[in-house]
Amino acid sequence: MNTDHSSSTRYWHALENGKLQCDLCPRFCKLNDGQRGLCFVRGRVGNEIRLLSYGLSSGFCIDPIEKKPLNHFLPGTPVLSFGTAGCNLACRFCQNWDISRSRYTESLCDSASPEQLVRTAVAHDCRSIAFTYNDPVIFHEYAIDVAKACHQHGLNSVAVSAGYVCPAPREEFYRHMDAANIDLKAFSERFYKNICGGHLAPVLETLEYIYHQTNTWLEITTLLIPDENDTDREIAQLSRWIGEHLSDEVPVHFTAFHPDWKMMNHRPTPLDTLQRARMIAREEGLKYVYTGNLPDPEGNTTYCPECNSPLIKRSGYMILDWALTPQGKCGHCGHRIPGYFEPTPGHWGSRRLPVNISRQ
Numbered sequence: 001m002n003t004d005h006s007s008s009t010r011y012w013h014a015l016e017n018g019k020l021q022c023d024l025c026p027r028f029c030k031l032n033d034g035q036r037g038l039c040f041v042r043g044r045v046g047n048e049i050r051l052l053s054y055g056l057s058s059g060f061c062i063d064p065i066e067k068k069p070l071n072h073f074l075p076g077t078p079v080l081s082f083g084t085a086g087c088n089l090a091c092r093f094c095q096n097w098d099i100s101r102s103r104y105t106e107s108l109c110d111s112a113s114p115e116q117l118v119r120t121a122v123a124h125d126c127r128s129i130a131f132t133y134n135d136p137v138i139f140h141e142y143a144i145d146v147a148k149a150c151h152q153h154g155l156n157s158v159a160v161s162a163g164y165v166c167p168a169p170r171e172e173f174y175r176h177m178d179a180a181n182i183d184l185k186a187f188s189e190r191f192y193k194n195i196c197g198g199h200l201a202p203v204l205e206t207l208e209y210i211y212h213q214t215n216t217w218l219e220i221t222t223l224l225i226p227d228e229n230d231t232d233r234e235i236a237q238l239s240r241w242i243g244e245h246l247s248d249e250v251p252v253h254f255t256a257f258h259p260d261w262k263m264m265n266h267r268p269t270p271l272d273t274l275q276r277a278r279m280i281a282r283e284e285g286l287k288y289v290y291t292g293n294l295p296d297p298e299g300n301t302t303y304c305p306e307c308n309s310p311l312i313k314r315s316g317y318m319i320l321d322w323a324l325t326p327q328g329k330c331g332h333c334g335h336r337i338p339g340y341f342e343p344t345p346g347h348w349g350s351r352r353l354p355v356n357i358s359r360q
């Protein structure tokens with residue numbers, strides 16, 4: 001294991017003014033010696049940019065895969081989840097801001113090698129390891145090493161990301177990911193610029209890249225924030241873009257915001273906003289649209305788009321009923337449902353189990 005938590009990186013180049021530019025994400029931080037990028041976990045050390053959080057995590061937990069959220073990827077199975085400190089966006093509504101905006105990398109973090117993580121996942125019968133809580137793009141080298149270790153032991157790697165990454169590192173990253181949930185935070189440049197400190201276009205490019213150029217299973221999440229990204233028009237535009245540029249078969253999750261971090265003055269998202277968004281997306285032709293973060297039996301259920309039978313009934317993250325054939329088809333009309341389904345669902349339920357990696 002790399003014990004000093006520092007790892008060399010590839011995606012940067014020297015500028016004529018003596019600074020080094022990080023080329024991992026579209027922020028393109030230009031760093032003097034000793035400076036860290038906005039993500040905080042990558043920084044300039046002498047004449048190179050290094051990842052300074054290799055093997056460090058903000059904690060480990062076993063979750064249901066539905067919590068990522070992924071509804072069409074090994075439903076009902078447990079996933080070992082972790083993140084690190086830092087993030088390359090600065091969303092004012094961040095629900096994990098204590099992790100993503102952390103500046104105390106060493107003191108906040110547990111330590112784990114890729115092999116320790118895999119041993120822990122196997123010991124708890126997990127089927128996957130997920131990079132979540134903050135964006136795995138910023139700990140690119142560590143995430144890829146963990147994904148490689150996963151594949152050596154028959155586990156899957158899952159990325160939960162905002163998709164804010166440059167083309168070359170994106171290509172390398174998604175070669176190693178089996179599934180991804182990409183946060184499409186809104187469908188306006190204004191939102192990305194004013195509320196996240198980023199841009200929309202690179203995220204749309206990532207979505208197109210994953211769907212069309214990789215074998216990574218893709219689902220999309222949009223957190224709806226009252227008065228910021230929840231108009232009928234914006235939801236329809238977002239849904240139409242997914243149908244036209246990706247596919248009407250990509251599962252989409254509309255989830256509820258609760259006041260957090262720098263957006264304490266906004267009200268929580270009401271259930272009828274999620275239900276309205278789901279209705280609009282379905283009217284735009286999307287076949288698998290879910291609501292999340294609030295109880296909503298209909299919005300949590302997978303329906304057959306052909307005969308409209310309920311196929312996977314859920315209560316939150318818990319599977320209540322299963323009507324898929326062992327081949328992943330509708331048990332009523334035989335329509336194929338896209339995703340990675342096993343003959344029977346997992347039985348993890350809705351548990352959230354913190355784990356101590358150092359004891360594995």
Ligand code: SF4
Nearest residue numbers: 022025028029037039
């Ligand atoms: S990955 Fe970090 S250091 Fe690199 S450009 Fe993005 S925010 Fe800056």
